[in-house]
Amino acid sequence: MTTSRPRSEFDSAYAEGSTPPWDIGEPQPAIVQLERTGQISGRVLDAGCGTGEHAIYLAQRGYDALGIDFAPRAIALADQKAAARNAPAQFAVADALELTGPPRFDTVVDCGLFHVFGAQDQAKYVANLHAVCRPGALVHVLALSNRGPGIGPAMSDEPLREAFIEGWRLRVQESTLRVLVPPDTDPAWGLTPNQPADIPAWLATAEHVG
Numbered sequence: 236m237t238t239s240r241p242r243s244e245f246d247s248a249y250a251e252g253s254t255p256p257w258d259i260g261e262p263q264p265a266i267v268q269l270e271r272t273g274q275i276s277g278r279v280l281d282a283g284c285g286t287g288e289h290a291i292y293l294a295q296r297g298y299d300a301l302g303i304d305f306a307p308r309a310i311a312l313a314d315q316k317a318a319a320r321n322a323p324a325q326f327a328v329a330d331a332l333e334l335t336g337p338p339r340f341d342t343v344v345d346c347g348l349f350h351v352f353g354a355q356d357q358a359k360y361v362a363n364l365h366a367v368c369r370p371g372a373l374v375h376v377l378a379l380s381n382r383g384p385g386i387g388p389a390m391s392d393e394p395l396r397e398a399f400i401e402g403w404r405l406r407v408q409e410s411t412l413r414v415l416v417p418p419d420t421d422p423a424w425g426l427t428p429n430q431p432a433d434i435p436a437w438l439a440t441a442e443h444v445g
């Protein structure tokens with residue numbers, strides 16, 4: 236993808252009566268697995284949190300979790316969900332491309348944010364993450380892979396390898412991202428429209444190495 240998608244497009248996706256394909260009502264299995272295997276710690280930023288499933292999941296497990304998203308409707312829904320589930324997650328409307336401030340996060344989870352950015356914004360975003368992460372922090376990025384059925388902004392692993400260079404130690408693995416299958420998905424993939432399916436994704440883990 237060469238240009239990033241505008242805020243209004245995402246905000247409309249969260250309008251009443253519509254459920255975007257990524258909003259599956261539960262945390263991504265890949266993030267659950269990261270938590271179970273000890274790869275989440277301390278103060279956590281959920282970047283591009285949408286309606287907050289990951290920040291809520293992690294706050295319920297004792298992490299100090301903040302979710303940010305630039306779509307006000309997403310944050311309103313996240314706040315409602317956290318209140319309904321009695322989860323101590325914090326949420327704020329904020330642009331991940333404007334993140335500043337002292338190094339304060341030990342973990343970042345990004346499910347589907349990096350892959351919506353164009354190349355320039357990917358570089359800016361990663362520089363911002365470097366500034367707000369403490370040395371040793373882990374940034375986990377789950378991004379749609381171009382080996383999948385063409386749902387959403389799928390990509391090769393190259394943009395990840397090009398963005399996380401100086402100041403990071405990067406590992407990229409094949410993984411999956413659970414989505415609600417859009418009705419216009421190529422039937423050759425044998426996926427059932429409007430049902431959840433696990434489709435190919437990249438799981439990148441970048442360690443802040445100073």
Ligand SMILES: C[S@@+](CC[C@H](N)C(=O)[O-])C[C@H]1O[C@@H](n2cnc3c(N)ncnc32)[C@H](O)[C@@H]1O
Pocket residue numbers: 245246257258259282283284285286287288303304305306309329330331332345346347348351
């Ligand atoms: C594919 S959705 C994923 C949402 C959520 N992480 C999830 O797993 O359900 C991408 C999210 O990133 C948000 N987003 C896009 N650009 C952003 C930016 N510059 N700053 C903050 N959030 C952004 C969108 O509003 C949207 O909620």
